[in-house]
Amino acid sequence: xxxxxxxxxxxxxxxxxxxxxxxxxxxxxxxxxxxxxxxxxxxxxxxxxxxxxxxxxxxxxxxxxxxxxxxxxxxxxxxxxxxxxxxxxxxxxxxxxxxxxxxxxxxxxxxxxxxxxxxxxxxxxxxxxxxxxxxxxxxxxxxxxxxxxxxxxxxxxxxxxxxxxxxxxxxxxxxxxxxxxxxxxxxxxxxxxxxxxxxxxxxxxxxxxxxxxxxxxxxxxxxxxxxxxxxxxxxxxxxxxxxxxxxxxxxxxxxxxxxxxxxxxxxxxxxxxxxxxxxxxxxxxxxxxxxxxxxxxxxxxxxxxxxxxxxxxxxxxxxxxxxxxxx
Numbered sequence: 001x002x003x004x005x006x007x008x009x010x011x012x013x014x015x016x017x018x019x020x021x022x023x024x025x026x027x028x029x030x031x032x033x034x035x036x037x038x039x040x041x042x043x044x045x046x047x048x049x050x051x052x053x054x055x056x057x058x059x060x061x062x063x064x065x066x067x068x069x070x071x072x073x074x075x076x077x078x079x080x081x082x083x084x085x086x087x088x089x090x091x092x093x094x095x096x097x098x099x100x101x102x103x104x105x106x107x108x109x110x111x112x113x114x115x116x117x118x119x120x121x122x123x124x125x126x127x128x129x130x131x132x133x134x135x136x137x138x139x140x141x142x143x144x145x146x147x148x149x150x151x152x153x154x155x156x157x158x159x160x161x162x163x164x165x166x167x168x169x170x171x172x173x174x175x176x177x178x179x180x181x182x183x184x185x186x187x188x189x190x191x192x193x194x195x196x197x198x199x200x201x202x203x204x205x206x207x208x209x210x211x212x213x214x215x216x217x218x219x220x221x222x223x224x225x226x227x228x229x230x231x232x233x234x235x236x237x238x239x240x241x242x243x244x245x246x247x248x249x250x251x252x253x254x255x256x257x258x259x260x261x262x263x264x265x266x267x268x269x270x271x272x273x274x275x276x277x278x279x280x281x282x283x284x285x286x287x288x289x290x291x292x293x294x295x296x297x298x299x300x301x302x303x304x305x306x307x308x309x310x311x312x313x314x315x316x317x318x319x320x321x322x323x324x325x326x327x
Contacts, residue, residue, distance in 0.1 A: 003302060004292035008032045008078055010310040012177040012207030012245030013088065013156070014285070015040075015260075017252045018057065022285065023064045025250065026083045029288035032310065033074040033084030035112050035177055035245075039094045041265040044101070047094030051108050054087055069109055071318045088112030088177075090157065092142060097122050099145050106149040111321060112177065113146060114154035115139065115166060118270050119263050124162030127188050128270045132159035135166050143169045150322040156207075156245075160195060172320050173203030178245035180214040181232050187214055189271075193236055200237035205316045207245020208233050212276055219277040223294045226279060230308065239304050243312045248285055249276055 009030050015037040016022045026034065038054055039047040058065050066077040068084040077084035087109045095101045115135075116126040123139035125132040135143070143166055146153050153174040155163040167174055176199060182190035196206055210226040212219045233242045249257065261271040277283075281290040295305045 002289070002292075003296060003305065004030055004289040007292070007306055008074065008310040008314065009288060009292075010034065010074065010243070010313040011248070011285075011288075012175070012205075012243055012313060013037065013090075013154075013209075014246065014248045014250075015090070015252070016248055016250035016285075017256060019251065020061055020064070022250050023057075023061055023083060025285040027064050027081070028286035029284075031083050031285065031288060032078040033068050033086055033313075035086045035088040037090050038087055039089040040091055040117055040260060041093070042091070043093050044096035044098075047089065047105075051087060051105065051110065054085065054109075058085060067109055068111065070321060071314060074314065074317075086111050088114075088154070090114045090154070091117040091121065092123050093117075093121055095142070097138065099141060102142070102145045102151065103149050106151055110151060111317075112152045112154055112175075114156060114177075115142070115158050116162065117157050124166070125159040126157050126162075127159050128157075129159055132161040134161045135169060139166070140169050144171075147171045150320060152317065152320045155199070157189065160192075163195065164198065167199055167202055167204070173205070173316060174199065175205045175207065175316060176245075177207040178209040178211070178247040179206065180209050180211070180229050181236075184229055184232060185214060185216045190214055196233060196236050200241035203241075203316075203319070205241055205243050205312050206233055206237055207243045207313075209245050209247040210279065210282070211247040211249075212278065213271070213273050219275070221279050223279045223282050223291060226282070226291070227294055227298060234304075234308075239307055240312060240315075242308055244291075244309060246285075248278075250285055 011034040014034045038050040066082040068086045074084045118126040118128045120129045124135045154177045180190045215221040259265045
């Protein structure tokens, strides 16, 4: 058995165009579980519809997929050769500013929620908002409720001030599920060295993305460029606080990318992304074994590779996920 096959591989965020083809690619890639985005700009009703649609997918593709509500579900998915689906949102607008819906969506399987996506909402400011007003009073209430029910807080697209205040407000460690170091490319979606250290010092995890627009060489990036970004983050945060969050957009067409990059999905343009070309050998999710092989070529110790490819997510999920009764 190869090292990759023996590992519990977890992707901190995938936002692909969901289909059986993508699920098969995830399975071939040896992914034990992934945070699968099912809400970006959507409000309450569309987000509820998206969660319901995932329930259908999980039933129709039960040979490939398994729902993840607890850490133990990830081990079960790995043992049965399936991909564990962690339902996640890249915005908190799906709650409709109604705190009792947090527990409701937790019961439906939601396990990761990003506070803001790019711009401002009632909770705080995104990283592309011209003025970061910080975490609002309602934002403090939402952070407390997410802590109470056991949903992981994600700050990947959140503005610097709002993210810092959320980290301080949270009673539990939080995550950047998918980001890249700004020291390697000066982009507003990337995080400074100080921001990366700050979240790690408080027990959080940084999922490093390989999304080409956020990498120094863009579409010319290689797997080794991705490893450089991971290594930079490990040097800052320590190997116990770094993981993988590819932000894979497999099979997402130009309209889908446009939806992500316009304010609220239909407004002003926030980012110029263009064509997205992933590194050779990692163009699709089934290329995950090549990432592990590249880590081995760098002679990274196996315990480090195991932490980066899934172990650190398992630790964080275990600390955060629980039901509101505290079990």
